[in-house]
Amino acid sequence: MRKIKICVVIGTAMNLNSLYKDQFKFLMRNGFEITGIAPPGIEHDWLNDDGIKTKVIKIRRTPSLFYDLYSLGNLIFFFVFNRFDIISVSTPKASLLGTLAACLSFHRNINYTLRGRAYENTTGIRRFVFEKIEQFICFSSKNVFCISHELRADFIRKGLCDPKKIFVIGKGSSNGVDLKLFSKNPINTEAGERIRAALSLKPTDVLLLNSGRLRKDKGINELVLAFRELLKSHDNLYLLLQGTFEEFDPLDVEVMDEIRKNPKIFVHEWSKTIDSYLVACDIFVFPTHREGFGNVAIEASAMEVPVVAFDVIGCRESVKDGVSGILCGDISVDNLVQGLEPLVADTDYRLKLGKTGREWVIENFQSEFIWKELLKVYRRMVSQ
Numbered sequence: 001m002r003k004i005k006i007c008v009v010i011g012t013a014m015n016l017n018s019l020y021k022d023q024f025k026f027l028m029r030n031g032f033e034i035t036g037i038a039p040p041g042i043e044h045d046w047l048n049d050d051g052i053k054t055k056v057i058k059i060r061r062t063p064s065l066f067y068d069l070y071s072l073g074n075l076i077f078f079f080v081f082n083r084f085d086i087i088s089v090s091t092p093k094a095s096l097l098g099t100l101a102a103c104l105s106f107h108r109n110i111n112y113t114l115r116g117r118a119y120e121n122t123t124g125i126r127r128f129v130f131e132k133i134e135q136f137i138c139f140s141s142k143n144v145f146c147i148s149h150e151l152r153a154d155f156i157r158k159g160l161c162d163p164k165k166i167f168v169i170g171k172g173s174s175n176g177v178d179l180k181l182f183s184k185n186p187i188n189t190e191a192g193e194r195i196r197a198a199l200s201l202k203p204t205d206v207l208l209l210n211s212g213r214l215r216k217d218k219g220i221n222e223l224v225l226a227f228r229e230l231l232k233s234h235d236n237l238y239l240l241l242q243g244t245f246e247e248f249d250p251l252d253v254e255v256m257d258e259i260r261k262n263p264k265i266f267v268h269e270w271s272k273t274i275d276s277y278l279v280a281c282d283i284f285v286f287p288t289h290r291e292g293f294g295n296v297a298i299e300a301s302a303m304e305v306p307v308v309a310f311d312v313i314g315c316r317e318s319v320k321d322g323v324s325g326i327l328c329g330d331i332s333v334d335n336l337v338q339g340l341e342p343l344v345a346d347t348d349y350r351l352k353l354g355k356t357g358r359e360w361v362i363e364n365f366q367s368e369f370i371w372k373e374l375l376k377v378y379r380r381m382v383s384q
Contacts, residue, residue: 003031003032003033004031004032004033004085004086004378004379005032005033005035005083005084005085006027006032006033006034006035006084006085006086006087006088006378007034007035007036007037007079007082007084007086007087007088008020008024008035008036008037008088008089009037009038009075009087009088009089009090009094009095009097009098010036010038010090010091010094011038011059011061011090011091011092011093011094012038012039012041012091013038013040013042013043013044013056014041014043014213014244014270015038015090015091016036016038016041016044016047017043017046017047017272018043018272018274018295019090019175019295020175021046021047021050021052022175022178022181022367023175023367023371023374024036024047024052025052026367026368026371026375027371027375027378028051028052030375032378033053034052034053035053035054035055035082035084036052036055037054037056037075037078037094037098038054038056038057038059038094039056039057039058039059040056040058043272044056046272055078057074057075057078058070058071058074059071059093059094059097060093061092061093061248062248068093068097071097072097072101075097075098075100075101076101076104076105078101079101079102079105079107080105083107084107084109085109085381085382086109086110086111086378086381086382087107087109087110087111088110088111088112088113089102089110089111089112089113089137089141090112090113090115090174091115092118092133095112095137096133096136096137099112099136099140099141102140108142109142109381110140110141110142111142111143111144111377111378111381112138112141112143112145113145113147113174114134114138114145114146114147114151114152114155114292115147115174115292116147116148116151116292116293116313116314117130117134117151117290117292118290119131120289120290120312120313121217121289121290131158131160134155134160135159135161138155138161138162138165138166139162141165142165143165143167143377143381144161144165144166144167145168145169145174145377146166146168146292147168147172147173147174147292147293148168148172148292148293148313148314148317149168149171149172149317150313150316150317151292151293151314152166152167152168154313167377169369169370169373170364170365170369170370170373171317171364171365172293172317172318172365173293173295173298173318173365173370174292174293174295175295175367175370175371176295176298176365176367176368176369176370176371177298177299177302177361177365177366177367178367179302179361179362179366179367181275182275182278182299182303183302183303184279184303184304188273188275188276188279189279191273191276192276192277192278192279192280193280195276195277195280196280199238199240199266202236204236205236205237205238206234206237206238206282206283207239207240207280207281207283208223208237208238208240208281208282208283208284208285208340209239209240209242209277209278209280209281209283209284209285209305210223210239210240210241210242210243210284210285210286210287211242211274211277211284211296212242212243212296213243213244213246214241214243214245214246214251214267215245215246215249215251216249216250216251216252217249217288217289218287218288218289219286219287219288219289219310219331219336220241220251220255220287221251221252221255222287222331222332222333222336223239223285223287223336224239224255224258224259224265225255225333226287226333226336226337226340227239227264227265228258228262229337230337230340230344231264234344234345237344238264238265238266239264239265239266240265240266240267240268240277240280240281241259241267241268242267242268242269242270242271242274242277243269243270244269244270274296274299275299275303278300278305279303281305282305282343282350283305283306283307283308283340283343283344283350284296284297284300284305284306284307284308284325285307285308285309285336285340286300286307286308286309286319287308287310287331288309288310288312288314288315289310289331290312290313290314291312291313291314291315293317293318294309294314294318294319295318297309297315297318297319297324297325298318298324298361298365301319301324301325301354301357301358301361302357302358302361302362302365303358304351304354304355304357304358305354305357306324306325306326306343306349306350306353306354306357307319307324307325307326307357308325308326308328308339308340308343309325309326309327309328310327310328310329310330310331310335310336311327311328311329311330312331315327320357320360322353323353323357323360324353324356324360324361325353325357326339326340326342326343327339328340
């Protein structure tokens with residue numbers, strides 16, 4: 001039986017690995033041939049080591065007519081000489097360029113994974129332009145896999161996508177949680193203890209963790225300033241930022257200065273062993289300003305770590321207030337302080353939300369269920 005060939009185009013190598021690696025392995029076991037396209041990154045090597053084919057094509061996040069045309073040309077060239085049954089696009093710039101390249105190379109099966117809106121907090125002409133781009137991508141796609149029910153409803157209400165095309169699997173998320181990986185075991189527990197030891201933390205110290213892109217719209221400004229405020233009453237508190245600083249949406253000068261000078265703030269590079277970092281921490285802080293669906297939030301919950309997030313689209317479906325963590329109102333430093341305070345102060349409360357959070361994830365977000373449903377979607381696409 002001929003293998004179904006699928007190509008996934010996404011805006012960062014980090015996301016190609018974190019959002020797709022295990023899903024790719026599942027699809028390969030079920031008769032798919034996978035190719036992942038993303039900009040340069042060490043994650044290409046990680047995926048190749050797991051037997052997953054990738055292609056490096058530079059895609060710049062910021063608008064640049066010359067650079068975008070260059071990226072588009074590379075994508076078209078690749079698609080002309082490498083034919084696929086399905087091209088799946090994801091993240092804003094990669095989705096636009098990938099969709100254009102797929103159409104211009106006469107690929108008819110485009111799947112758009114709608115992960116959120118980079119323009120969530122914009123208004124006026126900028127928002128209008130971005131929504132028209134979304135409308136074009138949705139129109140050109142055979143299927144639109146939306147990772148959030150709230151986001152799907154808003155796209156339908158605004159007429160950006162045909163209701164018959166856009167779907168959500170289960171309770172949301174694009175990938176769910178691999179409960180074999182995101183579960184405490186002797187290996188990641190020992191690794192977590194090594195991380196704490198390397199930071200010279202005592203058992204009574206409370207470690208806050210944020211993992212991902214270190215930029216303004218991910219709420220890092222609010223997180224660092226809230227941490228500084230909490231230190232006034234909790235001298236056993238520490239903060240670990242795990243990820244990469246981005247020039248595209250830089251942090252405030254005051255915040256960068258605090259990160260450099262505060263001895264209780266640590267910065268580690270992105271690691272594929274995120275489960276070890278989740279074991280090491282006491283609270284996962286997810287103060288993003290906008291999200292499609294916070295997969296890292298349910299991964300933290302699966303590891304029995306309570307999550308604190310702002311009450312924004314995407315987080316409302318990936319953090320269950322009072323069950324897996326705390327939704328702390330509108331975006332502000334004061335609200336984040338108020339959301340973190342009870343968890344920082346009360347070990348028993350942290351343990352309680354960690355336990356109920358894992359139970360909630362097991363009930364609603366197992367990866368295998370999402371992968372099987374997506375498998376059905378892909379097979380229907382090539383059979384029609």
